Amino acid sequence: xxxxxxxxxxxxxxxxxxxxxxxxxxxxxxxxxxxxxxxxxxxxxxxxxxxxxxxxxxxxxxxxxxxxxxxxxxxxxxxxxxxxxxxxxxxxxxxxxxxxxxxxxxxxxxxxxxxxxxxxxxxxxxxxxxxxxxxxxxxxxxxxxxxxxxxxxxxxxxxxxxxxxxxxxxxxxxxxxxxxxxxxxxxxxxxxxxxxxxxxxxxxxxxxxxxxxxxxxxxxxxxxxxxxxxxxxxxxxxxxxxxxxxxxxxxxxxxxxxxxxxxxxxxxxxxxxxxxxxxxxxxxxxxxxxxxxxxxxxxxxxxxxxxxxxxxxxxxxxxxxxxxxxxxxxxxxxxxxxxxxxxxxxxxxxxxxxx
Amino acid sequence: xxxxxxxxxxxxxxxxxxxxxxxxxxxxxxxxxxxxxxxxxxxxxxxxxxxxxxxxxxxxxxxxxxxxxxxxxxxxxxxxxxxxxxxxxxxxxxxxxxxxxxxxxxxxxxxxxxxxxxxxxxxxxxxxxxxxxxxxxxxxxxxxxxxxxxxxxxxxxxxxxxxxxxxxxxxxxxxxxxxxxxxxxxxxxxxxxxxxxxxxxxxxxxxxxxxxxxxxxxxxxxxxxxxxxxxxxxxxxxxxxxxxxxxxxxxxxxxxxxxxxxxxxxxxxxxxxxxxxxxxxxxxxxxxxxxxxxxxxxxxxxxxxxxxxxxxxxxxxxxxxxxxxxxxxxxxxxxxxxxxxxxxxxxxxxxxxxxxxxxxxxxxxxxxxxxxxxxxxxxxxxxxxxxxxxxxxxxxxxxxxxxx
Numbered sequence: 001x002x003x004x005x006x007x008x009x010x011x012x013x014x015x016x017x018x019x020x021x022x023x024x025x026x027x028x029x030x031x032x033x034x035x036x037x038x039x040x041x042x043x044x045x046x047x048x049x050x051x052x053x054x055x056x057x058x059x060x061x062x063x064x065x066x067x068x069x070x071x072x073x074x075x076x077x078x079x080x081x082x083x084x085x086x087x088x089x090x091x092x093x094x095x096x097x098x099x100x101x102x103x104x105x106x107x108x109x110x111x112x113x114x115x116x117x118x119x120x121x122x123x124x125x126x127x128x129x130x131x132x133x134x135x136x137x138x139x140x141x142x143x144x145x146x147x148x149x150x151x152x153x154x155x156x157x158x159x160x161x162x163x164x165x166x167x168x169x170x171x172x173x174x175x176x177x178x179x180x181x182x183x184x185x186x187x188x189x190x191x192x193x194x195x196x197x198x199x200x201x202x203x204x205x206x207x208x209x210x211x212x213x214x215x216x217x218x219x220x221x222x223x224x225x226x227x228x229x230x231x232x233x234x235x236x237x238x239x240x241x242x243x244x245x246x247x248x249x250x251x252x253x254x255x256x257x258x259x260x261x262x263x264x265x266x267x268x269x270x271x272x273x274x275x276x277x278x279x280x281x282x283x284x285x286x287x288x289x290x291x292x293x294x295x296x297x298x299x300x301x302x303x304x305x306x307x308x309x310x311x312x313x314x315x316x317x318x319x320x321x322x323x324x325x326x327x328x329x330x331x332x333x334x335x336x337x338x339x340x341x342x343x344x345x346x347x348x349x350x351x352x353x354x355x
Numbered sequence: 356x357x358x359x360x361x362x363x364x365x366x367x368x369x370x371x372x373x374x375x376x377x378x379x380x381x382x383x384x385x386x387x388x389x390x391x392x393x394x395x396x397x398x399x400x401x402x403x404x405x406x407x408x409x410x411x412x413x414x415x416x417x418x419x420x421x422x423x424x425x426x427x428x429x430x431x432x433x434x435x436x437x438x439x440x441x442x443x444x445x446x447x448x449x450x451x452x453x454x455x456x457x458x459x460x461x462x463x464x465x466x467x468x469x470x471x472x473x474x475x476x477x478x479x480x481x482x483x484x485x486x487x488x489x490x491x492x493x494x495x496x497x498x499x500x501x502x503x504x505x506x507x508x509x510x511x512x513x514x515x516x517x518x519x520x521x522x523x524x525x526x527x528x529x530x531x532x533x534x535x536x537x538x539x540x541x542x543x544x545x546x547x548x549x550x551x552x553x554x555x556x557x558x559x560x561x562x563x564x565x566x567x568x569x570x571x572x573x574x575x576x577x578x579x580x581x582x583x584x585x586x587x588x589x590x591x592x593x594x595x596x597x598x599x600x601x602x603x604x605x606x607x608x609x610x611x612x613x614x615x616x617x618x619x620x621x622x623x624x625x626x627x628x629x630x631x632x633x634x635x636x637x638x639x640x641x642x643x644x645x646x647x648x649x650x651x652x653x654x655x656x657x658x659x660x661x662x663x664x665x666x667x668x669x670x671x672x673x674x675x676x677x678x679x680x681x682x683x684x685x686x687x688x689x690x691x692x693x694x695x696x697x698x699x700x701x702x703x704x705x706x707x708x709x710x711x712x713x714x715x716x717x718x719x720x721x722x723x724x725x726x727x728x729x730x731x732x733x734x735x736x737x738x739x740x741x742x743x744x745x746x747x748x749x750x751x752x753x754x755x756x757x758x759x
Contacts, residue, residue, distance in 0.1 A: 042709055042713040049714070051415050053419055082700050083697070083700055086699060089608045093611045179712055206719075206723040208722070333718060
């Protein structure tokens with residue numbers, strides 16, 4: 001850092017500090033009576049606005065769950081739609097209480113931006129959509145072809161990195177947004193379109209013949225990607241763990257966000273759902289369930305919440321499986337397989353520490 | 356001596372075609388090709404518009420596109436604003452005389468045509484607001500007649516009402532009383548405003564406020580006091596030195612960190628838009644000021660007018676008249692530039708249009724509804740921008756610009 005730039009950096013650091021030193025978020029939220037949740041309004045399945053002006057989606061439901069836990073009312077949420085660029089500043093400056101906007105947990109964001117990531121609610125990863133009859137089955141098959149990709153995304157960078165590692169020639173066709181890219185792909189401008197798999201699944205329905213296309217994993221390659229990595233599961237391609245983020249400096253609030261998410265995992269694990277939670281609260285003999293629902297109030301109260309916080313969250317919003325199925329499951333147009341987003345019991349990555 | 360053949364007449368469509376489009380084989384080929392191309396484009400576009408396009412999603416989302424998340428049971432409030440403003444506009448149009456006043460009446464007539472169309476559609480399709488659209492027509496025409504027949508008693512209160520109209524609009528839209536209540540007058544925070552409502556609000560406020568501010572800046576830049584001149588010049592040059600999008604970012608991201616408070620996003624964006632427009636307007640006005648010959652000022656001072664009166668009555672009217680086309684151009688630009696507020700998380704028409712294309716239901720439509728949504732937005736912006744430029748052209752003609 002040159003000396004000339006020093007004052008600038010000091011000023012920036014001060015600005016960020018000024019933004020992070022805040023009172024207790026829990027008290028603020030309680031006295032305000034609403035939770036302000038930073039969300040996406042343009043990601044179908046995760047966050048969108050329906051015809052009546054209500055926010056709906058997978059991420060949105062976690063906002064509802066936190067509001068139900070903290071305030072006892074899942075509807076006590078004020079949604080703040082944020083663009084990708086302003087989302088982290090909005091959190092730092094205290095404009096929002098929690099950010100649940102399909103934000104990938106990376107070390108830079110976690111450390112340098114002063115954010116704390118709650119457990120991942122959705123494990124995404126990069127994928128490619130190709131025509132079934134094109135014979136493309138691995139990344140090597142894309143040699144010499146056009147690939148549609150969104151500009152300025154981690155996807156674009158991952159694509160370049162992966163293809164360089166594999167020494168594959170391709171022409172990237174960059175677009176501003178997913179709708180444009182998928183339209184170009186459908187018109188035959190490119191042989192493949194790449195973005196997060198959840199995005200591919202949701203856009204497949206807009207294609208003229210959705211059945212004629214198939215989604216490939218970005219990790220499919222005949223050659224090993226890293227020097228020592230196994231041939232098909234390489235760390236450098238694409239890991240996109242999406243989850244809620246809170247700002248540094250308020251550990252109590254971070255714990256609340258974290259344990260609300262974990263409570264939805266635990267509820268699924270224990271078979272607690274929105275229908276049976278109330279009766280289980282009355283009758284369950286299982287100590288784990290009793291602790292989760294606040295029948296034994298110590299654990300929940302220790303977070304600074306009312307004992308029935310997670311009971312409220314689960315009755316009003318549901319456990320993880322309910323949230324998932326409501327927005328991404330087989331009854332929706334997306335029908336995204338649970339895959340990594342299954343409980344560890346089913347071979348997925350959802351694993352909550354004991355409560 | 357053989358009789359000469361009569362000269363061919365040079366009138367009629369066929370002759371016009373022959374002379375202009377098919378005068379030789381080369382022109383004939385070019386003409387045929389361009390006619391074929393135009394017809395083909397027209398066909399492709401019409402086919403999409405009337406056959407391939409799926410307007411269901413745009414239609415189903417009309418409320419979202421017009422007022423965004425403004426509560427459904429409070430739609431009467433934006434409608435009341437339209438009634439109020441159209442009544443005032445009607446009265447002003449009725450009052451206006453000939454010349455430049457005719458432009459006001461033209462615009463009024465044109466707006467009434469549009470409102471009539473909307474009223475007709477809502478009569479059948481939108482029972483929630485159809486009474487209100489009829490009220491808009493009744494009150495606007497009532498205002499017109501009032502202004503027409505009683506110009507003297509109407510004009511003074513009208514000026515006051517126009518002056519208060521912005522506050523009244525805000526009051527009606529915001530409401531009073533706690534947000535949680537179910538009262539019809541409850542507070543509706545600006546975060547729920549959006550769509551066409553927000554686009555109009557941001558651009559009209561921007562235009563109205565930036566106008567006097569821009570003139571003040573331009574006069575300040577001409578000032579002989581070094582401090583005022585310095586402040587105005589540096590303000591203008593700094594603001595003009597960066598694109599609007601960066602000022603929006605600064606207003607919405609950096610400002611809250613510096614002042615430690617969070618004014619609502621809509622006001623942060625509005626301030627950025629006003630200051631940006633004012634700086635550009637100031638430069639346009641300066642051009643006008645410099646075009647007024649020095650003799651005008653000297654003559655008016657020689658007649659004993661004060662410096663303020665000279666500026667107000669002699670210099671400014673001539674200066675503004677010279678730059679009307681440029682100012683209208685600026686305002687058309689401003690109207691469209693409001694769609695940049697998408698970037699700071701506000702949901703103007705453009706942002707809502709994008710949101711509509713990203714509803715899960717919209718993804719069930721083959722090809723998505725991006726094209727439909729964009730055509731809708733393009734039509735909206737074109738409609739009003741075109742109308743503004745027509746009014747500006749009429750104004751130029753009325754003022755006799757370019758004829759002296």
